[in-house]
Amino acid sequence: MPVGTAGSVKTISPKELDEDIGAQIILGNTYHLHIRPGDDVVAKHGGLAKFNAWNRPTLTDSGGYQVFSLAEMNKITEDGVHFRSHLDGRKLFLSPETSMEIQQNIGADIMMAFDECVSLPAERKYVEESVERTFRWAQRSYDAKTNDEQALFGIIQGGADKELRERSAGQITSIPFDGYAIGGLSVGEEIPVMYDITSHTTQFMPEDKPRYLMGVGTPQDLLNCISYGVDMFDCVMPTRNARNGLLFTSKGKLHIKRKEWQLSDDPVDSKCDCYTCKNFSRGYLRHLFKAGEYLGMRLNSLHNLHFYLSLVKNARNAINLGVYNTYMKETLEEMSSGGE
Amino acid sequence: MPVGTAGSVKTISPKELDEDIGAQIILGNTYHLHIRPGDDVVAKHGGLAKFNAWNRPTLTDSGGYQVFSLAEMNKITEDGVHFRSHLDGRKLFLSPETSMEIQQNIGADIMMAFDECVSLPAERKYVEESVERTFRWAQRSYDAKTNDEQALFGIIQGGADKELRERSAGQITSIPFDGYAIGGLSVGEEIPVMYDITSHTTQFMPEDKPRYLMGVGTPQDLLNCISYGVDMFDCVMPTRNARNGLLFTSKGKLHIKRKEWQLSDDPVDSKCDCYTCKNFSRGYLRHLFKAGEYLGMRLNSLHNLHFYLSLVKNARNAINLGVYNTYMKETLEEMSSGGE
Numbered sequence: 001m002p003v004g005t006a007g008s009v010k011t012i013s014p015k016e017l018d019e020d021i022g023a024q025i026i027l028g029n030t031y032h033l034h035i036r037p038g039d040d041v042v043a044k045h046g047g048l049a050k051f052n053a054w055n056r057p058t059l060t061d062s063g064g065y066q067v068f069s070l071a072e073m074n075k076i077t078e079d080g081v082h083f084r085s086h087l088d089g090r091k092l093f094l095s096p097e098t099s100m101e102i103q104q105n106i107g108a109d110i111m112m113a114f115d116e117c118v119s120l121p122a123e124r125k126y127v128e129e130s131v132e133r134t135f136r137w138a139q140r141s142y143d144a145k146t147n148d149e150q151a152l153f154g155i156i157q158g159g160a161d162k163e164l165r166e167r168s169a170g171q172i173t174s175i176p177f178d179g180y181a182i183g184g185l186s187v188g189e190e191i192p193v194m195y196d197i198t199s200h201t202t203q204f205m206p207e208d209k210p211r212y213l214m215g216v217g218t219p220q221d222l223l224n225c226i227s228y229g230v231d232m233f234d235c236v237m238p239t240r241n242a243r244n245g246l247l248f249t250s251k252g253k254l255h256i257k258r259k260e261w262q263l264s265d266d267p268v269d270s271k272c273d274c275y276t277c278k279n280f281s282r283g284y285l286r287h288l289f290k291a292g293e294y295l296g297m298r299l300n301s302l303h304n305l306h307f308y309l310s311l312v313k314n315a316r317n318a319i320n321l322g323v324y325n326t327y328m329k330e331t332l333e334e335m336s337s338g339g340e
Numbered sequence: 341m342p343v344g345t346a347g348s349v350k351t352i353s354p355k356e357l358d359e360d361i362g363a364q365i366i367l368g369n370t371y372h373l374h375i376r377p378g379d380d381v382v383a384k385h386g387g388l389a390k391f392n393a394w395n396r397p398t399l400t401d402s403g404g405y406q407v408f409s410l411a412e413m414n415k416i417t418e419d420g421v422h423f424r425s426h427l428d429g430r431k432l433f434l435s436p437e438t439s440m441e442i443q444q445n446i447g448a449d450i451m452m453a454f455d456e457c458v459s460l461p462a463e464r465k466y467v468e469e470s471v472e473r474t475f476r477w478a479q480r481s482y483d484a485k486t487n488d489e490q491a492l493f494g495i496i497q498g499g500a501d502k503e504l505r506e507r508s509a510g511q512i513t514s515i516p517f518d519g520y521a522i523g524g525l526s527v528g529e530e531i532p533v534m535y536d537i538t539s540h541t542t543q544f545m546p547e548d549k550p551r552y553l554m555g556v557g558t559p560q561d562l563l564n565c566i567s568y569g570v571d572m573f574d575c576v577m578p579t580r581n582a583r584n585g586l587l588f589t590s591k592g593k594l595h596i597k598r599k600e601w602q603l604s605d606d607p608v609d610s611k612c613d614c615y616t617c618k619n620f621s622r623g624y625l626r627h628l629f630k631a632g633e634y635l636g637m638r639l640n641s642l643h644n645l646h647f648y649l650s651l652v653k654n655a656r657n658a659i660n661l662g663v664y665n666t667y668m669k670e671t672l673e674e675m676s677s678g679g680e
Binding site for chain 2: 281295
């Protein structure tokens with residue numbers, strides 16, 4: 001799903017997300033919205049969807065990931081995490097109960113249980129303690145939720161340790177959450193490790209509830225992890241890379257800044273029917289990128305998001321037709337054929 | 341007209357300019373496009389309109405304004421201006437002939453004669469020399485034009501001196517350009533001076549050809565200068581101010597960053613039917629501005645451009661109905677009623 005860290009999907013309007021990109025759900029970051037404008041402000045504006053003029057579902061993360069990766073001086077206790085805002089240094093505290101309160105204020109359709117996200121590599125002993133703490137925090141998150149209108153997903157942790165992943169999956173799925181997520185991946189480990197842990201973990205997750213792999217990934221990652229049974233993803237990759245001039249195409253990656261595109265009249269991806277590909281040349285997009293024009297970031301973001309959403313739409317169709325493995329194989333082969 | 345300095349109207353797509361804003365023409369800067377991506381590159385992409393995926397008219401300025409305001413170490417000779425690129429310091433030269441060559445490469449529907457734009461205040465003697473030089477350069481521009489598909493406008497100079505403005509108007513309008521522009525205003529003089537010089541100069545300009553006031557201005561400036569007989573304007577004000585959080589409304593200016601909008605569910609302008617005003621609150625736009633979100637710059641730009649284009653569309657209607665003075669008076673009164 002497209003990710004809007006501070007209350008918007010960067011450079012893209014809700015209308016484009018809906019009509020041009022076909023997004024079904026957007027993610028807002030609990031940590032960012034809590035700090036600015038404040039979850040109380042979002043609540044007074046009628047919640048995240050209304051605030052954003054977005055007419056479809058929304059999701060908030062637990063805040064944990066940003067607390068561990070972005071905030072300063074975080075200190076973990078059994079009760080929760082003490083940290084300082086990365087914006088102004090003020091002292092803040094996030095716990096299962098405060099995360100639920102904030103997420104209920106933000107009012108997304110799906111909330112995430114408060115968890116600890118451990119950077120990899122990490123000592124097994126620490127990961128084990130973290131798995132146990134995440135289980136206790138998951139139960140407290142579940143107990144703290146008071147709004148029946150919002151769904152709540154639990155998050156499985158366990159680092160790169162298969163035994164701990166199985167243990168965490170057993171613990172978290174013992175709580176009747178509305179869906180289950182795999183957290184703590186895409187945090188520094190190698191891609192084969194991420195694939196290995198994901199495919200190992202999904203086998204311990206119920207089939208009748210959504211399975212959400214957090215913070216993943218490249219188009220190739222999505223296709224592989226769908227084959228392991230994952231239903232949902234979120235990632236900044238399509239938009240962040242777009243702003244940096246890296247475009248995803250059916251033939252692989254394309255760096256728009258390259259000199260060879262200066263006179264190119266070709267679209268980014270001749271197979272793509274997004275606004276960018278239907279109207280603009282690689283030469284124009286290269287110029288916008290070199291000139292630092294905002295429109296370049298925007299047209300690139302529109303393309304990458306359209307590419308990602310088309311990829312998973314086609315994956316859904318292939319699954320429904322019972323031909324997913326063929327779709328994946330052919331798509332991956334084409335993606336590795338002509339990266340530029 | 342919306343201004344696209346480096347080949348785009350900042351943050352705004354051609355589709356929005358056409359469908360949401362109703363722009364009839366966009367301006368590309370000769371200086372910027374010559375330096376990057378190079379007018380030869382624009383030519384190879386089929387000209388400015390095709391490069392930009394813009395299906396309506398385009399205009400290029402002469403390059404003079406940027407050479408005098410932006411470039412480094414400019415040195416004026418009878419032949420032309422020697423200067424260094426503000427981007428990389430390389431030596432460049434712009435003259436009537438090279439300006440025409442570049443503008444023909446860029447391929448806009450309207451080109452501007454190469455002129456000297458003098459900063460104000462300035463010595464009368466210098467302004468007089470500059471008026472004479474601009475006349476000689478205007479004739480050379482006219483003579484250097486070889487493409488019959490493109491229109492060419494002459495530019496009247498003369499600083500804040502009425503006698504020199506009259507002289508320049510007589511000189512420039514003696515050359516059968518397709519339209520005439522008033523240049524060298526909005527360059528440091530007070531607003532009443534700009535109004536005085538504009539109303540003085542238009543009386544020496546033919547009524548049957550477009551009159552274009554360059555680099556102007558605020559909504560109030562446009563309404564007043566239309567009453568002096570001006571037909572065309574270009575200005576960065578709607579987009580630049582939008583990016584800085586200054587919005588134009590039917591009741592005057594609105595600074596979106598102000599704390600008082602934090603919880604406001606009101607649109608920027610309840611009389612406006614742009615996408616921004618129809619979908620987003622002042623509270624959300626304030627949040628986007630405070631968070632430095634690109635979408636905020638974009639939604640603000642969309643509103644300001646829509647406001648400007650609606651203003652001049654209504655002016656055209658009022659002129660056609662023979663009620664322009666009433667329209668101007670009422671609109672100016674309302675604009676001064678509730679600036680926030």
